[in-house]
Amino acid sequence: MTADSLYLDHAATTPLLPAARVAMLEGFQIWANPSSPHGPGRKARAALENARERVKTALCWNGEVVFTSGASEALAMAMQLCTLPLAAVSAVEHDAVLRHASGVPRIGVDGLGIVSRAECAHAGLVAIQQANSETGVIQPLDGVADLVRAAGGLLLADCAQAAGKLALPDADLIALSAHKFGGPVGIGALLVRDWAMLRPTGGQERGYRGGTENLPGALAMAAALEAGSDWLSGAVRLRHRLDEAIHASGGFSIAEETARVPSIASYRMPGKSANAQLIRFDAMGIAVSAGSACSSGSLRASHVLQAMGLTGAGEVIRVSIGRETSEADIERFIAAWRIVAGP
Numbered sequence: 001m002t003a004d005s006l007y008l009d010h011a012a013t014t015p016l017l018p019a020a021r022v023a024m025l026e027g028f029q030i031w032a033n034p035s036s037p038h039g040p041g042r043k044a045r046a047a048l049e050n051a052r053e054r055v056k057t058a059l060c061w062n063g064e065v066v067f068t069s070g071a072s073e074a075l076a077m078a079m080q081l082c083t084l085p086l087a088a089v090s091a092v093e094h095d096a097v098l099r100h101a102s103g104v105p106r107i108g109v110d111g112l113g114i115v116s117r118a119e120c121a122h123a124g125l126v127a128i129q130q131a132n133s134e135t136g137v138i139q140p141l142d143g144v145a146d147l148v149r150a151a152g153g154l155l156l157a158d159c160a161q162a163a164g165k166l167a168l169p170d171a172d173l174i175a176l177s178a179h180k181f182g183g184p185v186g187i188g189a190l191l192v193r194d195w196a197m198l199r200p201t202g203g204q205e206r207g208y209r210g211g212t213e214n215l216p217g218a219l220a221m222a223a224a225l226e227a228g229s230d231w232l233s234g235a236v237r238l239r240h241r242l243d244e245a246i247h248a249s250g251g252f253s254i255a256e257e258t259a260r261v262p263s264i265a266s267y268r269m270p271g272k273s274a275n276a277q278l279i280r281f282d283a284m285g286i287a288v289s290a291g292s293a294c295s296s297g298s299l300r301a302s303h304v305l306q307a308m309g310l311t312g313a314g315e316v317i318r319v320s321i322g323r324e325t326s327e328a329d330i331e332r333f334i335a336a337w338r339i340v341a342g343p
Contacts, residue, residue, distance in 0.1 A: 005285045006287065006329055008287060008288050008319045008333060009288055010320040011180070012289060014180065014323070016183070016184055016220075017323075020178075020221070022223070023219040024184055024216045024220035025216075027047070027216030030043060030047050031044075034212075047219065051218040051221070052065050055189065055218075060167070063191055064191070064206070066192060067187065067218050068187075070177040071158060071177035072096040073188065074189060075094075075096050077208070079125065080100070081198045081200075081201065082154065082156070082173070082198060083199060084125045084197075086101060086124060086127065087124025087125055087153060088105045088126050089126070090129065091107060091108055092132055093129055094133055094160070097158060105119075106307075112308070117147060120148055121148060121153070122151055123153050126155055128141060129161075130157050131162040131264070134266055135264065136264030136265060138258075139169075141157055141169035141171060142169060142170040154173065155171045156172070156173040156174075157173070157174050159175060160175060163225075164180070164181030165181065165263065172192075172193045172194075178224055182227060183223075184216075184220045184221070186214065187218060238327065238330050239265050241330055245337070249334075249337060251267050251269050251270070251341065253266070254308075254310065255308070263320055264320045265318070265319050267317060268310075269340065272341065272342075278290055289320075290302075
């Protein structure tokens, strides 16, 4: 990033927090394998378990924590190892869920991206995200969990965009990724309400994941979570300013009428394709995106916006705010939006 670059793609990844960087460097000094029985290995194990407890405390989670390489692995693990078969997924899930859900029923959403409660009750594993990575829409998961459990099912929640920002939902299995909230790339977790919900496969992490544990990453993730989310009140104000300015400039804010995670917003610029917008903004030194980072380069129409029945889905870009985003940054983007939108 150059000095004049403006980064508004924090939903894709956000900078490593200083506290997380320090914790990661400390972890590199404890270089022994946490699974080794000797003294250095036991020291590394103690540090790993300390990180696990800190993650649980920071998230107010009373269940178990399995460290993974990120949310994608955590989601795959949940769907592959759950004692119940995958029974349904929402139509607006991330590709990390949908790639494992071929032939599985889709739970429909309304025009605001909210799941149909009538379609959520299944006697199996039901996957519904907490906050959408493209629109920021927050699903009412606490009520949904009651419906799923009443039908004899379990709820898997993709919390990659919400963990560290919102309170965890009432779910049985939860996936998260550290680089979304200021931790490093390559570390995440699957939160498990009860070990009986998963089939062990052997190896590390209580026998649920093979491979040497990423101790530096785990320590950095704990530190990032402990940094808190006080900055989100400022993100609410910045996004409100952005919403107002986009409206005044002839644009549309997607799902503005429902609850959204404060750091994410999607906007439609009528008559301008998302790809054309991205090229123009990038030329101005502004980084935004069209859809989630995992699919934005594919030129495919957003399945999320299609599921919502949105008109002009190919004209929508995502703007996502981070801790470092300032009022001046938002004003710069607004000025750029008006130039790209034209007279």
